[in-house]
Amino acid sequence: MSAPSPHHPGWLARLRAGDGLGWPVAILMSVLFLLVPLLPGEYWTQVGTEILILGLFAMSFNLLYGYMGQISFGHAAFFGVGAYATAMLFTALKTPAGAIGVPEFLLSLLVGPPVAALAALFIGFFCVRLTGIYFAMLTLAFGEMLFYIVFSWYSFTKGDDGIQGLLPPDFFQDSANFYYFTLAIVALALFVMWRITESPFGSALRTLRDNQRRAAFLGTNVKMHMLANFVIAGAFAGLAGALWGPFSRSVNPGLLGWGESGIAVFMTLIGGAGAFIGPIVGSVIYTMLQAVVKMYTVYWPLTIGSVILLIVLFAPGGILGIIERRMRAARAGNQANGGDPAAGPSAAEAQP
């Protein structure tokens, strides 16, 4: 599924390119997200918070996959490192009674991204030398090693007990307040991410995604760009992790495991890696589906497994990919005036 070429027409293409229709869609999604706490009961507000945090995590994964063309099976390491960094500072700053002040709370959140970025700098230094399946395996190996270190270093990380009692200040204990707080942070993060992907740096990444050798010929320092992107992706994953602790009131080693990395991969492929907002769309679908299915059955893995199977077999490119192909086919149909439907997509691609 690769991330398709950037030069084809259609509103989704323009959304990818970041001009024109990108803003209306972004505003529509923002409005929908703003309305979530108006739903009755706290349940959907909490589901909404989960959508945002895991969506940010999946977005950070897609910086590696969609924009750099490498699949990481250890991205949760940075989510987990961010979560643990925040949780440890949080625990150190809170009073013996368990309360924490607002400045201390914010400070503990701030420490997540830089610590995760540092871990990404170290791990990325080795990983960016490889591509494809070897990149996937090395990220998996580093992720699993960190997982087992956190899992077994009881005196430092509390091992498989995890760190409990991460109760945020009173104001943030309210579901709606925490939701809006998360929404603000995630929206800001996405804006920064979008600026990065649309910058010359982002263009260079897409070039080396499509052809590393050509990018190198054009004077791009391929490894440096990949490392910088790896660190940026790690920092955003760390931010998502930092939010996760106070949201779920605890952290555990599972946050670093490859199952957690898999969630980011699922969300991205369900939504569509080719579109900037694809992972968030995937997070909405994945998390909502999980919230609904878990009400009725314990067989959630069977459900999501079947969904993924169907997507891989029948909808490569994810949900946004389907919409895009439909629209392209329709356009091609109009322009070719009833020409060979099989030639539709390629005809559309040939348009300037």
Added chain:
Amino acid sequence: MDIGPYALQLFSGLSRAMVLFLLSAGLSLIFGVMNILNFAHATLFLLSGYVTFSIFTFLSQQFGASPWMLLPAIVGAVALMSLVGFALERFLIRHTYERELPEQLLLTFALVLILGDVIKLVWGLENRRINLGVQPIEMLDTLVNPYQFVIIGTGVAVAAGLWYFLHRTRFGKIVRAAVYSRSMVSALGIRIPMIYAMVFALGVGLAALASGVFLPLLPMALGIDLDIIVQSFAVVVIGGFGSMLGTFVASIIVGVVYSFSILFWPDGALAMIFLILIAVLIWRPWGLFGTEMRS
């Protein structure tokens, strides 16, 4: 020096290594021939363990309990799982050959989730193990379960059999040729899709053999497939994708290192394996016995 604990770890490490080899040989073969990294390999191993258990229980009820009933149970499970593997390749896996790596991974990962829940639906949450009632024997200052020698013997025998198959039989030579150039093999008039399905069936059959042989030592439990598959990946990568010799050597390294690490750092023994994997990937990404060409 008391060698007892070390001998104990050596034998358990070697038997673990042989199971890892049986599992990883199939994984490596499937990757080498079809370029598919099968995430579901250990889940098929787990499923097969439950199937073996059920056949064993059935046979014991019909013909009276005997440890020897494990033999027909394993044969039955291997045959059944090979058919399952054949069908999986024909109906699902082959649709992803033209796709990119992430979608292939995703398809087999979807199978991990689906098969895991199927096991839960059919066999429930209870662990399954077979007690053969083998008495430990005393040797090298310690008590060793002699069944471990059965596992080690099976592993070595299968390794030799695989070598013979790949180097001395017509079908094996075709499989090896397919690792190097699929288009060439196909141009010579050999039906590549059939080869693919049979290699996949062979790989799953080996996984079934691994779980059947290991059943008296390792209880089958939901979720162990997730631990085992990453270790099996480690073995395949350390040895080099597609290299049988590499897979054999890497299995011994991983099995023995794990076994001895448990003495010193019980919870972190797996971290040692990933440390080796990281070192190999940085130093020789194509593995100890792989060739650089294939990276």
